[in-house]
């Protein structure tokens with residue numbers, strides 16, 4: 001069958017991100033003998049026209065639509081991508097059945113399928129179930145009994161099954177060079193799953209709580225193909241936590257060193273598991289920057305957010321980065337349950353002490369169904385079961401709901417290394433667009449070292465798709 005694979009993601013902030021999820025589906029579909037064409041809408045001037053032309057020219061039997069993000073999870077300045085995606089589904093309607101999937105879709109599948117009015121939705125990983133669904137469609141058979149598959153008009157589906165063997169991505173049909181040129185990084189996944197339970201986080205829901213690692217040999221071969229086949233010199237490992245389990249991360253680093261692949265890379269790491277020897281190994285294997293999902297510098301808030309590490313872990317891991325000369329960034333999430341001016345001050349004080357290259361702060365926590373935060377917000381009346389969370393709703397601790405942004409702005413503006421995307425402090429769409437003209441490799445926050453005073457600009461109108 002002729003299959004059109006559409007990547008719907010048009011977000012270019014903080015940089016255009018290669019559609020890794022969709023590239024994982026190309027291999028299994030190709031192996032079944034399907035004829036594939038990719039339409040990546042990230043760089044399309046007129047996405048609806050591009051879809052319409054592709055449908056008319058290629059006449060696919062099925063459209064596979066990947067929905068990575070549904071909104072930018074940023075407060076203030078929240079913007080939803082769903083109206084833009086709906087227009088794309090509308091263009092396809094009546095011409096080919098549309099199957100929607102992806103991490104954004106899987107967070108609220110029933111609501112999104114109904115909103116988009118698409119034919120099928122697939123919850124979770126697509127490698128195994130998608131080829132089966134396509135074959136059912138081509139034979140005119142029912143798909144009701146396929147796990148993770150949601151059929152238009154229905155609100156129930158069998159729970160998705162996790163893929164057992166994660167195979168390499170197939171990037172051949174995708175515009176990797178453009179992403180690399182404009183985003184400065186390629187991406188790669190070494191495992192799936194997260195066993196931790198941070199109260200706001202969807203990752204364990206999306207990838208499962210059990211960790212499934214890939215064979216090291218296949219990862220090395222994939223890195224080699226990126227470096228030697230596509231000329232990539234910088235990789236972002238998209239794993240939820242790169243350095244957990246520590247033994248696997250260390251074995252992978254040793255294998256990268258032994259293979260002699262010349263590539264730099266960055267990843268999210270958990271401060272509780274980093275040791276001096278692990279960081280040295282990572283650096284020898286090419287790592288030049290690490291990101292910590294710290295979320296707070298207050299012991300009380302780390303507990304409230306369900307984090308698996310302590311303030312001392314943040315101190316020790318930051319010290320190791322400074323000692324080893326690795327750039328590092330702490331991501332902060334202000335406004336969780338129990339946040340107050342005192343805990344905000346604790347976080348600023350700790351960040352001052354740790355001297356990270358950059359601190360990236362978000363204000364307000366997007367509530368996603370199925371998370372512990374969702375259940376507690378329901379219980380305390382912050383949200384109701386009837387509310388549609390397709391309209392982004394951000395939890396902000398009630399006593400500081402009105403003052404959070406002001407408090408964070410004032411403090412972040414007084415510091416050179418703070419970035420607050422929602423408050424447009426040291427980051428705006430215009431600034432990122434300008435930076436993209438420089439051949440930056442690796443995360444943009446590494447440039448903080450070269451920036452002068454903190455800057456803020458007046459709130460701009462939403463730049464990507466219009467908000468709902």
Ligand code: B12
Pocket residue numbers: 009011012013014015016017018020021022024025064065066067068069070071072073074099100101102103104106107122124125126127130185186187189202203206207236237238239240
């Ligand atoms: C790594 C990551 C990042 C990195 C990306 C770095 C890079 N160079 O790749 C960074 C930090 C830059 C980032 C940024 C953002 N991210 Co992010 N990110 C992730 C993360 C952890 C992994 C994504 C990934 O690559 N997974 C690996 C691939 C293989 O999996 P996948 O895409 O899910 O695809 C599989 C399935 O979904 C499915 N599938 C995919 N498409 C389709 C289609 C069909 C038809 C089918 C059947 C199946 C299917 O099959 C695939 C293979 O199994 C996810 C959370 C998570 N654990 O999933 C969030 C996540 C995708 N990000 C999210 C968001 C919101 C963002 C930002 C908008 C945040 C912001 N304001 O900056 C930006 C957007 C950037 C952009 N330009 O698009 C959200 C999206 C959901 C939502 N609320 O909209 C997620 C889910 C996290 C969350 N909050 O829940 N992100």
Ligand code: SF4
Pocket residue numbers: 194195196197198201202203204240241293
């Ligand atoms: S924030 Fe990180 S450690 Fe916590 S549940 Fe999510 S992925 Fe796991």
